[in-house]
Amino acid sequence: MKLLQVSSTLNTSAIGRIAEEIGQMAMKRGHESYVAYSDIGAGGSKSKILKVGNKLDFYTHAFKTRVFDLHGYGSKSFTKKLIREIERINPDVIGIHNVHGYYLNMQILFDYLKAANKPVVYTLHDCWSFTGHCSYFDFVDCDRWKTGCFDCPSKKAYPASWFIDRSKQNFAEKRMIFNGVENLTLVTPSDWLAKLVSQSFLSGYPLKVINNGVNTDVFRPVIQSGVRKKYGIGDKKMILGVAYIWSHRKGLDEFIKLSRLLTSEYLIFLVGLKAEQISQLPDNCRGIARTENVEELAGLYSAADVFVNPTWQDNFPTTNLEALACGTPVITYNTGGSPEAIDQDTGLVVDKGDVEGLKRAIEQIVNSDREDYRKACRERALNFYKKEDRNADYIDLYEKMLAGKTGRN
Incomplete structure (x- = not known):
């Protein structure tokens, strides 16, 4: 199996380390691993790597977000370049971690995924994919995401928009963009997020909970x-x-x-x-x-x-x-x-x-x-929470999807 993951960071921060360790587990099982990552926030990797974007594109995307509430709408040329690289590599399975992060164009990426018809695992590390703006809404006790966002009370929270509130249009467009991938399974790290997803416009996809893991060889009781x-x-x-x-x-x-x-x-x-x-x-x-x-x-x-x-x-x-x-x-x-x-x-x-x-x-x-x-x-x-066990859950899921055996849990 040839696995390609897309991550906002490379082997740094929680999400980047999760993608790196899944890649390492894939290689341990004899598979081939690639990780595409944002140029901002990069560590070393044992997988083959693809850099997406540069600092100028990152800050241009951030400007569109801050001024026009257009997060996920920038980085067009670099997303097209990434797709050309994906087509060259021709992975068997694609694993996606955060689409947000000022480095991808969600419309271009998901149009490709719909056309490519490859098995896709989309891990939601927060709520951004099914809201009109915010990554979390419980802080302001908002439930507009269930029916349609508008007048966002978290407009200045990540990914912050200082001026325009485009949450109503973003919500409608995300519902269209993120739905329609034939062979896609959603993963959430918690039961809490899984319950929210089941109430959102993403509820039609198969859904699996895979908890985050930890390196229990490094994180262990030590002399203090x-x-x-x-x-x-x-x-x-x-x-x-x-x-x-x-x-x-x-x-x-x-x-x-x-x-x-x-x-x-x-x-x-x-x-x-x-x-x-x-x-x-x-x-x-x-x-x-x-x-x-x-x-x-x-x-x-x-x-x-x-x-x-x-x-x-x-x-x-x-x-x-x-x-x-x-x-x-x-x-x-x-x-x-x-x-x-x-x-x-x-x-x-x-x-x-x-x-x-x-x-x-x-x-x-x-x-x-x-x-x-x-x-x-x-x-x-x-x-x-051993990382080996939880990362193996991902590889099991990829292998089952490749064999056409997935379904809703």
């Missing part, structure tokens, strides 16, 4: 004294938060509020902050920039007494899985698919915005037996 010493954590009770980009929607404000409720025995440590954000942290909070050093990140997860994820919008965050794999219990807001990663033995779920509830949950976990949590968290990661 070096990390605590390096960052001056000492013997404080360490509350860890990790995000690719910190914002109010990812819970940064929740940590600031939480810091005011904690006693001096606690320390909040955040990974993924910008320099300006670090400079504005309260005294009982510390932070570092995003790190691609996964060994150090595993050390931070292992050093933490508890991992807290107070996100206001999310699908199936891999940070929860990384924490579990390192033996660290997870506390999360009841957001999207985030609670699906844990059970009663591995963490706690708190209502959105309940910072007092976060504090109580932290105290409950910190005052419990750490070793019991460590064992249960690690076992849950190994049983359900």
Whole structure:
């Protein structure tokens, strides 16, 4: 089997790493793997790679988005070039991760997929594909996506439009563009997103849930004294938060509020902050920039007494899985698919915005037996979220589609 995946990043960020690891699993099974990726956000890869676009095209596409709310309508010439490359490679199966990301023209790409009649797996990592604008809508409690978007309350959220609201036209055009691919199966990483898809204009496609996976060889309980010493954590009770980009929607404000409720025995440590954000942290909070050093990140997860994820919008965050794999219990807001990663033995779920509830949950976990949590968290990661198992689910799906054996779950 010759597999070609399309990803907004190459082996960086959660989505890029998922595509890379699926490719590696395909090659392990004797298949051939290609990954097409945006020029912005690229790491190394073991697959054969195709670069899509350049910085000028990226920023031109971003301009169309910011001014005219035309995300997914730019990058025409580079999408046509990608299609010529796909035709040259002639893959047996095409796997698509985010179409959005300022690098593809959705109309051109999906017109090709309809004409090519190849097996296609489209993984939805958020809600953008079935809304008129936004990637998530629960933050503003909007359900217009069920019948037809208009007057978008999240116009300035990613992918932000500063001026024009084109959500009504975008919704109608996406419904036409994304439907009609004969041999397409949708994948979502969470049951939460699958339920939303089943209520959307994409409900006619076969749908499968494949959870995100984690590298349990890298993310594992490790000796923590070096990390605590390096960052001056000492013997404080360490509350860890990790995000690719910190914002109010990812819970940064929740940590600031939480810091005011904690006693001096606690320390909040955040990974993924910008320099300006670090400079504005309260005294009982510390932070570092995003790190691609996964060994150090595993050390931070292992050093933490508890991992807290107070996100206001999310699908199936891999940070929860990384924490579990390192033996660290997870506390999360009841957001999207985030609670699906844990059970009663591995963490706690708190209502959105309940910072007092976060504090109580932290105290409950910190005052419990750490070793019991460590064992249960690690076992849950190994049983359900090993990347090898979840990536194999994708390869199984590709092989079944190629054999013509897929159907709705």
